[in-house]
Amino acid sequence: MSLENSNQTDPASHTEYANDTIKTLLTRRTIRSFKPDPVNADTVETLERVAQQAATSSFNNAWSAIRITDADLKRKIAVIGRQDYIAQAPLLYIFVVDFRRNSEIARAQGVDMAAATAFRQQYNFNQGQDDAVLALHAMETAAESLGLGTLVLGSILNSVEGLIDLLNLPELVFPILGLTIGTPNEEPAIKPRMDRSLQFFENHYPHVTKLTGQELVQKMAAFDERLQRYHDLRYPERTVGRYTDIIPKHAQGKSAATKRIADKARAQGFDF
Numbered sequence: 534m535s536l537e538n539s540n541q542t543d544p545a546s547h548t549e550y551a552n553d554t555i556k557t558l559l560t561r562r563t564i565r566s567f568k569p570d571p572v573n574a575d576t577v578e579t580l581e582r583v584a585q586q587a588a589t590s591s592f593n594n595a596w597s598a599i600r601i602t603d604a605d606l607k608r609k610i611a612v613i614g615r616q617d618y619i620a621q622a623p624l625l626y627i628f629v630v631d632f633r634r635n636s637e638i639a640r641a642q643g644v645d646m647a648a649a650t651a652f653r654q655q656y657n658f659n660q661g662q663d664d665a666v667l668a669l670h671a672m673e674t675a676a677e678s679l680g681l682g683t684l685v686l687g688s689i690l691n692s693v694e695g696l697i698d699l700l701n702l703p704e705l706v707f708p709i710l711g712l713t714i715g716t717p718n719e720e721p722a723i724k725p726r727m728d729r730s731l732q733f734f735e736n737h738y739p740h741v742t743k744l745t746g747q748e749l750v751q752k753m754a755a756f757d758e759r760l761q762r763y764h765d766l767r768y769p770e771r772t773v774g775r776y777t778d779i780i781p782k783h784a785q786g787k788s789a790a791t792k793r794i795a796d797k798a799r800a801q802g803f804d805f
C-alpha cells in the first residue's frame with residue numbers, strides 16, 4: 534500500500550523506518566463500501582483472538598463482542614445507524630461493556646451481588662468502555678494488516694434501547710461501538726491529521742505559550758487546506774468544509790444524546 538496522499542506534512546517520509554505494522558497504522562482510513570466476499574473462518578478466528586489479547590483494566594475482561602451474521606439483524610442495525618452500508622458489511626461486530634459475566638462468577642462464588650456494587654459503578658463502566666475500545670482497535674488494525682477495510686460505528690447508538698432489544702442485552706451489558714470489516718470496494722485517500730505539534734505536548738499542557746484561538750486557527754491553515762482538498766475529492770457532491778469550520782458546529786451540538794445514554798446505562802443496572 535502506498536503512503537501517497539498520507540496525512541500530516543508527510544508521514545511518507547517515515548516509510549523508510551517503518552515496519553509493516555507501522556505502515557498499516559500510518560495508512561489506515563475508514564472504508565464505507567465493501568465487496569460482498571465473506572471473511573473466512575480462519576481470519577475471523579484470528580481477528581477475535583487478537584481482540585482478546587488487548588490490554589484490559591484490572592484483568593476484568595469487561596467487554597464482549599457480538600458477531601452479527603443474520604442478514605435481517607444487520608439490516609435492522611443499519612436502520613438504527615441510518616447508514617445503508619452497515620447492512621452490506623460482510624462482518625459486523627457490536628462491542629459491549631460486559632459486567633454480567635463477572636457478576637455471575639462472583640455470585641456463583643458466594644458474593645452477595647445486591648451488596649457488592651463495584652461492577653455497577655461508573656468508574657468500572659468507563660474501564661469496560663476502555664477495554665472494549667482497545668479490543669476493537671486491535672481487531673481493526675489486524676484486519677487492515679490483512680488488506681481488509683474497516684469502519685468504526687458510533688451510529689449504532691442512535692437507538693440504544695432498540696439495539697439492547699435487538700441483541701437481547703441483559704443487565705450490566707451496554708453497547709459501545711460497532712465495527713464492520715470486509716474487502717474494500719473503494720480506495721479513499723487518507724484523511725489528513727493536524728500538525729503533530731498541535732496534538733503532542735511535552736511535560737505540560739501548553740497554556741504557557743498563551744496561544745489565542747485566533748493563533749490556533751492560523752496555525753491550522755495548512756491542515757485546513759489539506760482537509761478541504763480531501764473533502765472536495767471524497768465528497769464532491771457536498772461542501773464539508775475545513776476543520777476550523779466544522780468544530781464550531783460540533784461545539785453547538787445537542788447534549789440530549791449524553792443524557793439519553795446515561796439514562797439507558799442506568800436502565801441496564803449501572804449506577805451513573
Ligand SMILES: Cc1cc2nc3c(=O)[nH]c(=O)nc-3n(C[C@H](O)[C@H](O)[C@H](O)COP(=O)(O)O)c2cc1C
Pocket residue numbers: 561562563564565616684685686687688689710723724
Ligand atoms: C468512536 C467513533 C465512532 C465513529 N462512528 C462512525 C459512524 O457511525 N459512521 C461513520 O461513517 N463513521 C464513523 N466513524 C469514523 C470517523 O468518521 C472517521 O474515523 C474520521 O472521520 C476520520 O477518518 P479516517 O478514519 O478515514 O481517518 C467513527 C469513528 C470513531 C472513532
